Amino acid sequence: MxxxxxxxxxxxxxxxxxxxxxxxxxxxxxxxxxxxxxxxxxxxxxxxxxxxxxxxxxxxxxxxxxxxxxxxxxxxxxxxxxxxxxxxxxxxxxxxxxxxxxxxxxxxxxxxxxxxxxxxxxxxxxxxxxxxxxxxxxxxxxxIEPSCIAGHGMYRANIKVGDTVAILGTGPIGLLLIQWAKIFGATKVIAIDVFDEKLKIAKELGADICINGKEVDIIEKVRQMTDLKGVDVAIESAGTPLTSAQVLSLPRKGGTVLYAGVPYSDVNISRVHFEKILRNELTVKGTWFGNSYPFPGREWTSAIYYMKKGELKxxxxxxxxxxxxxxxxxxxxxxxxxxxxxxxxxxxxxx
The missing domain is CATH 3.90.180.10 (Medium-chain alcohol dehydrogenases, catalytic domain)
Incomplete structure (x- = not known):
């Protein structure tokens, strides 16, 4: 072969x-x-x-x-x-x-x-x-496999109906996370990237707000859009050192950060971002692979179900x-x- x-x-x-x-x-x-x-x-x-x-x-x-x-x-x-x-x-x-x-x-x-x-x-x-x-x-x-990677992250993030969610990075996993966030009941999904081409696709797939990180201060912009409170859940899916730090400054007090992007270089987080974990009492989680019990998991049956419904594309x-x-x-x-x-x-x- x-x-x-x-x-x-x-x-x-x-x-x-x-x-x-x-x-x-x-x-x-x-x-x-x-x-x-x-x-x-x-x-x-x-x-x-x-x-x-x-x-x-x-x-x-x-x-x-x-x-x-x-x-x-x-x-x-x-x-x-x-x-x-x-x-x-x-x-x-x-x-x-x-x-x-x-x-x-x-x-x-x-x-x-x-x-x-x-x-x-x-x-x-x-x-x-x-x-x-x-x-x-x-x-x-x-x-389906990358959809399950994103879906597993959504289960980990425990997104609830009515939540506001920010997603940093709109590559394939980020675009799948946008769709899953809507499926899980998020009312507002904010997509953040530095490529307008990717943000255009993010909008087509359900993002309510798209922000180009090259053009604005994303942290200040998200604050303005959330009455200075921050989002309920912030998800890092770009895997860059910059976004891996910035994501900690996006959630509200008591909010959640999910790391879904894999960094292929060292991540240095400044005090201004790192302190948000303590001062805002954030819940910080990671996500890996896309499996649960019974193997291969609910991620797989759910992905196929929502693909058939046309809600996961x-x-x-x-x-x-x-x-x-x-x-x-x-x-x-x-x-x-x-x-x-x-x-x-x-x-x-x-x-």
């Missing part, structure tokens, strides 16, 4: 490798239809490199089941599926409590644990698959649809910042 093999930073090659085979009774072979490029894939390509030279990475995808192990009962050959890429151990103390996103030995396909989805076929356990209902296409289904922020052969070129363009992009979808067997 054709696969994208990752050898080193900025060294990605399309090569032929063997199609994976059934090894365990609960193994399933999935023919990949559509795969999405995650922000972590971009950082991996440009900065951190592979865990094992020659690995096949990528973890956001949908596809068709073509072969199942002897003990597989929940899925059959021919089923269209969404794929959860998380690989909890199911044995540690966190897993025994159903807290799979906190697994002490958590893995993900596309790293050293298992081959990823930038390939024509993937082998994975049947417990990681959810059969797709009619009405959800493969591209939308490839967006992927296509409005898909900016590129490419083939597997074009993958090395698009990663290099991203690295060189030669393109503006939102979500990039790779059509692999989706002709």
């Amino acid at each position: 054709k696969a994208a093999r990752f050898y080193d930073v900025r060294d990605l090659k399309i090569e032929d490798i063997p199609i994976p085979e059934i090894d365990l009774d609960d193994d399933v072979i999935v023919k990949v239809k559509v795969a999405g490029i995650c922000g972590s894939d971009i950082s991996k390509y440009s900065k951190t490199g592979p865990h094992i030279p020659g690995e096949v990475f990528g973890h956001e995808f949908s596809g068709d089941v073509i072969k199942v192990g002897t003990n597989v009962e929940n899925i059959k050959s021919g089923d269209a599926v969404a794929v959860c890429p998380s690989l909890p151990c199911f044995k540690c103390d966190q897993c025994k409590q159903g807290l799979f996103s906190r697994c002490e030995n958590l893995g993900i396909i596309g790293n050293k644990n298992a081959g990823g989805c930038f390939a024509e076929y993937v082998k994975i356990s049947s417990k990681n698959l959810i059969k797709l209902p009619k009405g959800i296409d493969y591209e939308t289904a490839a967006g 992927i296509s409005p922020f898909v900016t590129h649809r490419i083939t597997l052969d074009e993958l090395p070129e698009i990663f290099e363009k991203i690295h060189k910042r030669d393109i503006f992009f939102g979500k990039i979808m790779v059509n692999i067997n989706n002709n």
Whole structure:
């Protein structure tokens, strides 16, 4: 089969490798239809490199089941599926409590644990698959995993009906957080970014107010919009050192901060922002992966439900649809910042 093999930073090659085979009774072979490029894939390509030279990475995808192990009962050959890429151990103390996103030995396909989805076929356990209902296409289904990442964060933030929510960073996760915030009942959602192109999409997906951080002092602007009180929940989804500090100054007294963006450099927080945790008695939370009990979790069933209702959308922020052969070129363009992009979808067997 054709696969994208990752050898080193900025060294990605399309090569032929063997199609994976059934090894365990609960193994399933999935023919990949559509795969999405995650922000972590971009950082991996440009900065951190592979865990094992020659690995096949990528973890956001949908596809068709073509072969199942002897003990597989929940899925059959021919089923269209969404794929959860998380690989909890199911044995540690966190897993025994159903807290799979906190697994002490958590893995993900596309790293050293298992081959990823930038390939024509993937082998994975049947417990990681959810059969797709009619009405959800493969591209939308490839967006379920990042939707669950955002949804898990919403459950962590405990957003309530009537809340005002500020979201810093309107990349794919930020745009999904905007939609989830509305689903959870937020009355006012404030989207903050430095790119007008992204803010335009944020507005289309439900943001009530859009603020360009290059043009105004976002902290003062949010204060003005909230009667000088601040928002109920502020979410950092850009993963920059600047926004990781600013987010602490956006909530009201007793409000909540959720860190959803992954910073790939050190974060230095000034006293003026850090003291807000103490003086305003903030609740500060992190969020990781998108799983809960029963695995893969309520995030997955909820995402599919709201996608069917049309309240959780992927296509409005898909900016590129490419083939597997074009993958090395698009990663290099991203690295060189030669393109503006939102979500990039790779059509692999989706002709």
